[in-house]
Amino acid sequence: xxxxxxxxxxxxxxxxxxxxxxxxxxxxxxxxxxxxxxxxxxxxxxxxxxxxxxxxxxxxxxxxxxxxxxxxxxxxxxxxxxxxxxxxxxxxxxxxxxxxxxxxxxxxxxxxxxxxxxxxxxxxxxxxxxxxxxxxxxxxxxxxxxxxxxxxxxxxxxxxxxxxxxxxxxxxxxxxxxxxxxxxxxxxxxxxx
Numbered sequence: 001x002x003x004x005x006x007x008x009x010x011x012x013x014x015x016x017x018x019x020x021x022x023x024x025x026x027x028x029x030x031x032x033x034x035x036x037x038x039x040x041x042x043x044x045x046x047x048x049x050x051x052x053x054x055x056x057x058x059x060x061x062x063x064x065x066x067x068x069x070x071x072x073x074x075x076x077x078x079x080x081x082x083x084x085x086x087x088x089x090x091x092x093x094x095x096x097x098x099x100x101x102x103x104x105x106x107x108x109x110x111x112x113x114x115x116x117x118x119x120x121x122x123x124x125x126x127x128x129x130x131x132x133x134x135x136x137x138x139x140x141x142x143x144x145x146x147x148x149x150x151x152x153x154x155x156x157x158x159x160x161x162x163x164x165x166x167x168x169x170x171x172x173x174x175x176x177x178x179x180x181x182x183x184x185x186x187x188x189x190x191x192x193x
Contacts, residue, residue, distance in 0.1 A: 008046040010036040015053040016060045020102050024110045061102040070131045077138040089178045097169045104163040129155045
């Protein structure tokens with residue numbers, strides 16, 4: 001006799017999609033199980049709470065950011081950094097400026113109310129900023145970036161500017177903020193003096 005197939009993957013993917021499209025507070029477990037096409041009891045077979053499924057959604061989102069674009073050698077560091085943000089901006093534009101960054105969304109919506117999600121959001125931002133900092137350090141070593149630039153502060157600035165860009169793009173429903181991000185970050189902040 002065969003056991004029932006696990007529905008964890010379907011539930012986790014549906015939760016990720018629902019949280020990204022609607023946000024944490026607007027997404028109920030009933031939304032998740034309906035999107036997954038499973039009964040409500042199946043959710044609790046795999047996740048103890050909505051918060052636990054949100055943590056899984058954050059992990060899935062992090063995997064979708066294609067950090068390997070930042071770390072794969074073969075292109076100059078600043079080209080890799082630009083390609084990473086171009087990839088993210090295409091996703092934003094193609095989805096009609098509605099989803100934003102799940103990490104940023106959870107940071108704004110849930111971090112004040114749930115310590116575990118706040119810690120996961122912080123860890124996600126810290127990991128992302130560290131990857132950006134590494135690219136900036138490589139650009140300095142290659143002579144493509146001012147050696148006096150504080151790479152840690154600049155990485156945090158770039159990531160913060162990106163998150164603000166996504167909010168402005170969602171509010172304006174246009175690419176104007178995205179275009180301003182690229183002009184300011186790549187043509188001014190990271191311009192070699």
